[in-house]
Amino acid sequence: MSAALLRKSEENLISARFLLDDPRTHCNSSAQCSYYGCLQVALHSLVQKFGSEDKLRELFEEFKDKGNRGNTHAFYITSVRNHLASAGFSDFAKTFNKTMFELKSLREDASYHMIIVDKATSEQALSKAKDISDTLRRILKL
Numbered sequence: 001m002s003a004a005l006l007r008k009s010e011e012n013l014i015s016a017r018f019l020l021d022d023p024r025t026h027c028n029s030s031a032q033c034s035y036y037g038c039l040q041v042a043l044h045s046l047v048q049k050f051g052s053e054d055k056l057r058e059l060f061e062e063f064k065d066k067g068n069r070g071n072t073h074a075f076y077i078t079s080v081r082n083h084l085a086s087a088g089f090s091d092f093a094k095t096f097n098k099t100m101f102e103l104k105s106l107r108e109d110a111s112y113h114m115i116i117v118d119k120a121t122s123e124q125a126l127s128k129a130k131d132i133s134d135t136l137r138r139i140l141k142l
Contacts, residue, residue, distance in 0.1 A: 005047065006041065006044050008040045010037070012033040012034070012036045013033070013129060015033045015037075016030045016031075016034045016122075019033065020119065020122055020126065025119050027117045027118060027122040028110040028111075028116065028122075029110070031103075031106050031109075031117045031125045032110050032111060034122070034126045034129035035103040035104060035107035036107075037133060038129040038132050039103075041137060042136060043056075045080055045136060045142060046076060046083070048140075048142065049083055060075050063075055074101075077097060078097070080096060080100075080136075081096055081097040087139075087140075089139055095132075099132050100132065103125055106125055
């Protein structure tokens with residue numbers, strides 16, 4: 001199952017590029033693909049760490065039962081940040097956390113708000129997503 005997440009990540013990042021290269025430049029959709037392409041690598045790293053997707057869902061339910069608020073994406077991002085920091089990558093953990101929440105916010109704007117994402121912003125999102133994804137793959141040996 002976890003290898004499927006890496007494939008989906010690659011497909012989303014490729015799709016983000018195609019959407020920007022299309023003459024009609026689908027910037028909102030590209031921003032969404034950039035975010036998901038990065039999130040799927042992060043989720044893969046958590047499935048590798050905890051052993052299964054079911055265990056990860058169980059941990060999220062425990063997180064909520066302790067009175068924590070937030071959605072699954074915020075939980076995944078925070079969990080990866082903590083995993084990176086505990087593995088000795090504290091500088092990258094901070095960069096990862098900041099960038100992922102920026103990409104998440106942009107994805108929410110592109111999906112739900114009365115904002116149209118411009119091409120430059122979408123290009124930046126794709127660049128950041130690729131950098132984060134590549135670094136996660138390299139340092140966590142995914």
